[in-house]
Amino acid sequence: MKKQAQARDENIVTIIPEYGRQRLLTYAESFRDLADLFEGEEEGTDGKGVQTIEDRQDYLWKRKMQENQELLAEHLKEMAHIMSEVAKETCHYRPMGERRFKQMSRILRESGISLKNFFEIEHEDGHTEISLTMRYIGNKYMKLGESEQISVDDVADFISVAMNMRLCAAKNSPLYLTRNYNTYYFQEEPDYHLLTGVAKAVKETEKISGDNYSFYEADTGRMMILLSDGMGSGEKACEDSERVIEIMESFLTAGFRKESAIQMINGALAAAGQEQSMSTLDLCDINLYTGECEFVKVGAACTYIKRGHLVDRLSAQNLPLGVFGQLDVESMGRTLQNGDYIIMLSDGVTDALSQGIGEEVLPEIIGRMDYASPGEIANQILAYCIKQSNGQVRDDMTVLVTGIWNQTEDCIL
Numbered sequence: 001m002k003k004q005a006q007a008r009d010e011n012i013v014t015i016i017p018e019y020g021r022q023r024l025l026t027y028a029e030s031f032r033d034l035a036d037l038f039e040g041e042e043e044g045t046d047g048k049g050v051q052t053i054e055d056r057q058d059y060l061w062k063r064k065m066q067e068n069q070e071l072l073a074e075h076l077k078e079m080a081h082i083m084s085e086v087a088k089e090t091c092h093y094r095p096m097g098e099r100r101f102k103q104m105s106r107i108l109r110e111s112g113i114s115l116k117n118f119f120e121i122e123h124e125d126g127h128t129e130i131s132l133t134m135r136y137i138g139n140k141y142m143k144l145g146e147s148e149q150i151s152v153d154d155v156a157d158f159i160s161v162a163m164n165m166r167l168c169a170a171k172n173s174p175l176y177l178t179r180n181y182n183t184y185y186f187q188e189e190p191d192y193h194l195l196t197g198v199a200k201a202v203k204e205t206e207k208i209s210g211d212n213y214s215f216y217e218a219d220t221g222r223m224m225i226l227l228s229d230g231m232g233s234g235e236k237a238c239e240d241s242e243r244v245i246e247i248m249e250s251f252l253t254a255g256f257r258k259e260s261a262i263q264m265i266n267g268a269l270a271a272a273g274q275e276q277s278m279s280t281l282d283l284c285d286i287n288l289y290t291g292e293c294e295f296v297k298v299g300a301a302c303t304y305i306k307r308g309h310l311v312d313r314l315s316a317q318n319l320p321l322g323v324f325g326q327l328d329v330e331s332m333g334r335t336l337q338n339g340d341y342i343i344m345l346s347d348g349v350t351d352a353l354s355q356g357i358g359e360e361v362l363p364e365i366i367g368r369m370d371y372a373s374p375g376e377i378a379n380q381i382l383a384y385c386i387k388q389s390n391g392q393v394r395d396d397m398t399v400l401v402t403g404i405w406n407q408t409e410d411c412i413l
Contacts, residue, residue, distance in 0.1 A: 028083035190288030197374030199382040210237025269322030348395035374401035
């Protein structure tokens, strides 16, 4: 047994691109040095609390420049942090045994797929991937008129049977196999899956909503829900909130931490003096492997978690993006369970409730709802709030409902 374990260990290939890693670390250190140059000392005073700068306008201009330099320094530090983290990443490539390779090769060849390499990849965070280098060669049993393309989802089904585990294609994987050899990655399918529902109402004097939202797959098994409410209403508010959503997605894709990405967007808006472009940001980050969830709020309305007839209310007291150069980002963590619903609202929904019974009663109303479909819950909440404002839509209203279910449990909608 000991000899077998040693043999397996000898087959493990640790991939550490040393040259590339050193370059990344050098780049990171350069960005940190550059950040230090922008972090100048503050202007002094004469000891009596009076600034030594003679002209107040000149002082305000210099203070603005200093704030912009500090903001740029923070951005450079974040870029240095990302490069350092990437440089630390390592993974282990473990070639599959000859028996397993032949088994997989035979299964894939029956579907017209030629297998070249077959690896198991173990990442530092404990996640495991399956790497297959393969190409589509055609199926001699294929009937005339049938598609000659095969999707990676089909391949995931084939190898799941062979590996005796549920696998899915990794994020950003090509949709179809080609006639050329390519490497495709598959990960263990998450334990949880989501269903979503949306209900919207546009301010009655406008044609377009100032609210924007996104259900964004940040990585395999990690779902982001973003909701932004632009200041005011109409086309300008829509452009502002849409820009916040798009930039946030870009930063998260690039590897920025959520809080740092938010600070960078806020700092850019504040430095540009775009006080009229203020937008809220409501973010929900769900780990579909563990059910753990993080909520980050910037000037956003309350979020509710419905578990049966019990409702958990999450709120934060901070200002929207673009008001001040430094932002107080509030985050809260929760662990979701099978059958939970996450309900995210824009300000227009809670404002409508203030015309009637008030927002404080909303948790009770949500708790009494017995609908299973997230879409039905979203529509009922929106209809109830519009009724409370006597049928008037005084502001854009958006309700996002996300239901989470365990893959092993029955989900009846």
